[in-house]
Structures are given as structure tokens and as C-alpha cells.
């Protein structure tokens with residue numbers, strides 16, 4: 001009964017779905033399949049909960065799309081946005097002008113970032129941030145008189161956005177197959193996925209092996225042609241791939257050895273997701289550039305950007321002249337006002353520390369409990385991201401579990417039940433993942449985990465009745 005709450009406003013769901021499928025082309029969606037089902041219409045959010053147009057309450061295990069870190073319904077953010085819109089809704093920062101929220105936000109971000117950062121370039125999204133990174137690192141080597149350093153090394157199964165450069169940096173074969181990608185000068189190495197590639201090794205030994213793939217690629221390309229390496233501290237859309245503790249420090253050592261720029265894509269990990277302000281702090285490396293978006297405004301208004309370390313900033317600012325790059329919405333005053341208020345919330349409510357010391361460990365305990373379910377091979381978490389693998393046969397270790405055949409799409413079956421039972425979890429193949437708002441309390445984590453357990457039970461029934469076990 002608690003899944004239904006009184007409707008504040010009445011919606012004609014069917015009519016909205018028909019209009020939706022008639023006119024709205026959704027991102028990453030098979031429209032023929034969506035037309036038959038009809039999209040779920042989300043109408044309201046409060047805290048960690050959403051409501052759909054039929055009045056169902058849903059616990060949002062994905063923070064929207066990894067972004068609503070401060071939770072829904074923060075009136076102080078809407079008020080900050082309203083005030084800024086009344087004062088100055090827009091002005092550009094191209095022609096020797098600036099605006100108050102953008103200046104304050106740049107200073108605030110530099111204060112929150114690790115000590116090597118001094119400047120910020122603003123964009124409208126994470127994809128634009130990574131496009132900026134590609135142009136910026138190539139420009140950097142240009143300024144330093146090494147224009148042949150063009151190649152950027154990334155990883156298979158990485159996600160860095162959907163623009164031409166973002167999708168090229170990303171390592172998703174389905175994306176490369178459409179639109180003539182990747183662009184020239186992007187190379188991909190294996191991801192530090194212990195489950196997939198670490199059999200027979202300790203996790204820490206595997207971390208060194210996986211980092212070693214970077215050195216092999218640098219030597220194959222030629223060190224004097226490599227501009228940078230980019231990676232997400234914890235890969236998000238690829239299925240919450242948490243690297244062994246040895247991985248990033250070794251990547252750092254290799255980049256230093258060949259004088260290669262190191263870039264952290266913190267679009268997901270930034271702003272507290274892992275229990276530190278930036279994921280690189282937890283993973284033990286010092287990037288030259290950080291791309292960010294999502295959690296900087298908790299998604300209330302679109303905003304992204306690149307934090308620029310002193311090494312790159314010095315070249316760009318002191319020796320570079322014009323950097324011929326920028327967006328109409330670089331430093332948008334309304335987006336920056338939203339970000340300032342969002343960061344104030346994260347600081348004043350000590351949400352990052354809370355993730356590190358309280359809710360993150362509680363989420364880990366909840367996922368360890370879910371790992372005892374007969375359908376779950378293993379589970380892991382890091383701060384407020386977690387994942388579990390659905391398997392046909394449980395084994396004594398993660399490498400001894402027997403997976404389902406991919407084509408059965410057991411993950412999608414499970415995700416279907418999540419929708420029915422009012423919890424949002426994402427399926428990446430047969431890996432089920434969550435990244436809840438940082439405000440989620442212990443009690444709400446327990447409630448989410450209970451709903452997930454019920455979904456696992458329903459999925460197990462399906463799998464049995466279809467004879468897949």
C-alpha cells in the first residue's frame with residue numbers, strides 16, 4: 001500500500017505516452033520497443049523518492065542519472081536559480097566579460113579540488129567537458145612545441161559522453177559502430193575488470209597487470225606521440241568497475257615516466273560519490289585535468305567543466321595566446337548559481353564525510369547481504385555506488401560462478417521487476433548497479449535493499465519457470 005500515494009495532480013498517462021512516442025526521440029532507446037510498452041512518466045521527486053504519473057512511489061537508486069547527489073526537492077537550489085534568473089539570466093564570458101556566480105563558482109571549485117588545480121573551464125555537460133579535454137591537451141603539447149603528441153589513450157568499456165570526441169574516448173563498441181567513430185588519435189586498452197580478466201591472480205597483482213597495458217600501448221604508439229591517458233576513477237556506465245587499489249598509483253607512475261598528461265573523468269565520481277570530493281583522492285592519483293558535470297549541480301540545471309591543473313594552466317595562460325574554444329553557455333550564471341547552492345548543501349550537511357563514514361559502509365553491508373541471495377554471484381561497492389552480478393551457479397569465489405548466457409538478458413528481466421516493485425536500479429548485462437543520492441539514509445538504504453531482494457526473488461522465479469537454471 002505504501003507504494004501508492006495520493007496524486008497531487010492527475011495525468012492521462014496513456015495520452016502522454018502516445019505524445020511521447022509520436023514526437024520525443026529519447027537517448028539510447030529502441031523506439032519500436034518503447035512504443036509498445038509506453039515510457040514511464042516521472043512527475044515529481046522528493047528526497048530519494050520519485051512519483052510517476054499513476055501515483056506510484058519509486059525509490060531512486062540511480063540519482064536520476066548518477067547526478068542528483070543532494071536529493072530531490074531542494075527548495076534552496078530552486079530559490080537560488082530563481083533569484084539569479086531575476087537578476088541576470090544570461091551573459092557570455094567570451095569578450096572580456098564575466099559574471100558573479102561563475103567567478104565565485106570557479107574559486108569554490110578550485111578550493112574543493114586537490115591542491116594542483118588552479119583554474120576551471122565551464123561547459124554545459126560532461127560530454128562537452130571531455131571534448132574540451134581533447135582540444136586542450138592537444139593544444140597544450142602544441143604550445144610546448146611537441147605537436148606530434150596527439151594520441152589519447154582510453155579504455156574499452158569506458159563512458160566519456162556522446163559527442164564525437166566523448167564517444168570516441170569512450171570504449172563502447174555499439175557507439176563506435178554508429179557515426180564513423182572513433183575520431184583519429186584515440187586508442188583503447190583493457191579495463192581493470194578483475195572479474196573479467198583477473199582469474200588466477202590476486203586483485204592487487206591484477207591491478208599492476210592492467211596498468212601495465214597502458215605502458216604497452218604507450219610503447220606501441222611511441223611515447224613521443226602520446227598526449228594523455230583518460231579514465232574514470234571507477235567506471236560507471238560500464239557497470240561500476242571498481243579497480244584494485246594498485247591500479248591508479250601504477251597508472252600515475254607510468255604517466256610520470258613518459259611525461260604523459262593524466263586525466264580523471266570525474267563526471268560520476270566527483271562531488272562525493274565515493275566518499276571523497278573527487279574519486280582520484282580515494283584512488284590515490286594526481287590528475288592534470290578533471291572533467292566534471294552531473295553532481296556539481298545535483299542535475300538541477302545542466303553544467304559541466306574541466307578543472308585545470310597548474311601544469312596545463314601555466315602553458316595555456318602564460319604562453320598560449322587564444323585558446324579558440326568555448327560555448328555560449330560556458331559559465332552560465334544560472335547554472336553556476338545552482339552549483340554554488342548545491343555545493344553549500346554538500347559542505348554544510350557534511351554529505352561527503354557521511355558517505356565515507358556512515359552511509360557508504362551501510363550500503364556495503366546491505367550489498368554483502370544481497371550477495372547471499374541464490375541468484376547473486378558477488379556484490380561490491382565503493383562509497384555510494386554498488387553492483388551485483390546475477391549468476392546461474394554460485395561459486396566459492398567470483399571466478400568460480402557460472403554466468404547466464406548473455407542472450408537470455410536476465411539483467412533486463414530483473415530490471416523489469418525493479419520497475420514494478422518501485423526501485424530504480426540499472427542493468428549492465430547481468431550486472432545490476434545502483435548509485436543512490438548521497439542523502440539516502442540508513443533506513444532508506446535498508447528499504448531499497450529489501451525491494452531489491454524481492455526483485456531478485458521474482459527474477460529467480462522467472463528463471464526457474466523458464467528452465468534456465
Ligand code: PMP
Nearest residue numbers: 125126127159160161267268293
Ligand atoms: N563521463 C562520464 C564518466 C559519464 O558517466 C557521463 C554521463 N553518464 C559523461 C561523461 C557524459 O556526460 P553528459 O551526459 O553530461 O554529456
